[in-house]
Amino acid sequence: DQQVKQNSPSLSVQEGRISILNCDYTNSMFDYFLWYKKYPAEGPTFLISISSIKDKNEDGRFTVFLNKSAKHLSLHIVPSQPGDSAVYFCAARPTGANSKLTFGKGITLSVRP
Amino acid sequence: KAGVTQTPRYLIKTRGQQVTLSCSPISGHRSVSWYQQTPGQGLQFLFEYFSETQRNKGNFPGRFSGRQFSNSRSEMNVSTLELGDSALYLCASSLASGGIHPSFFGPGTRLTVL
Numbered sequence: 591d592q593q594v595k596q597n598s599p600s601l602s603v604q605e606g607r608i609s610i611l612n613c614d615y616t617n618s619m620f621d622y623f624l625w626y627k628k629y630p631a632e633g634p635t636f637l638i639s640i641s642s643i644k645d646k647n648e649d650g651r652f653t654v655f656l657n658k659s660a661k662h663l664s665l666h667i668v669p670s671q672p673g674d675s676a677v678y679f680c681a682a683r684p685t686g687a688n689s690k691l692t693f694g695k696g697i698t699l700s701v702r703p
Numbered sequence: 704k705a706g707v708t709q710t711p712r713y714l715i716k717t718r719g720q721q722v723t724l725s726c727s728p729i730s731g732h733r734s735v736s737w738y739q740q741t742p743g744q745g746l747q748f749l750f751e752y753f754s755e756t757q758r759n760k761g762n763f764p765g766r767f768s769g770r771q772f773s774n775s776r777s778e779m780n781v782s783t784l785e786l787g788d789s790a791l792y793l794c795a796s797s798l799a800s801g802g803i804h805p806s807f808f809g810p811g812t813r814l815t816v817l
Binding site: 596631632633634635636679681689690691692693694695696 | 707738743744745746747751761793795805806810
């Protein structure tokens with residue numbers, strides 16, 4: 591049972607436009623959410639996170655929105671750049687010192703010049 | 704500061720064999736966690752070690768095991784390999800156990816089981 595779902599496997603966006611990457615979760619115990627970016631032949635790198643007590647977190651061109659009632663979060667990249675082309679993973683974890691991260695399957699973002 | 708290193712980077716084994724993968728965390732980091740990445744399942748948590756103790760474990764069979772040494776380096780072992788074990792195995796290091804998130808991942812070991 592996939593508790594973190596990234597239903598769209600890929601997304602293609604024009605440079606300069608907004609990229610919106612979506613993620614849904616089913617476990618109501620999740621209270622901390624993260625996005626990772628992964629380039630080919632490299633490990634994932636942490637991008638941005640959000641706690642369930644907030645509904646928005648912004649870091650430069652990256653903003654994560656959380657809708658707890660819909661169990662949905664999204665990552666907005668504005669403006670999109672060709673260097674943003676990568677696989678993006680959504681991840682979530684419940685409360686607890688030893689709780690583990692659950693990842694989605696990832697979405698491949700392609701930003702066209 | 705050197706990043707997380709994993710060896711070997713690529714490995715080809717046959718069914719029934721066993722394999723050992725190694726991960727050296729960032730200097731000063733004491734927590735190492737392991738993940739399996741496959742196209743169909745994404746990243747799945749295997750286990751986490753901190754101060755030579757397993758702190759958390761994912762839903763994988765007992766063929767998957769690991770350990771951590773006093774210098775925080777970690778190894779994972781897969782015995783009696785199956786075709787479905789073909790995957791990219793990633794390790795991540797963190798300063799402490801149960802941290803908010805693993806920030807630093809290694810490049811992974813690509814295991815192919817024939």
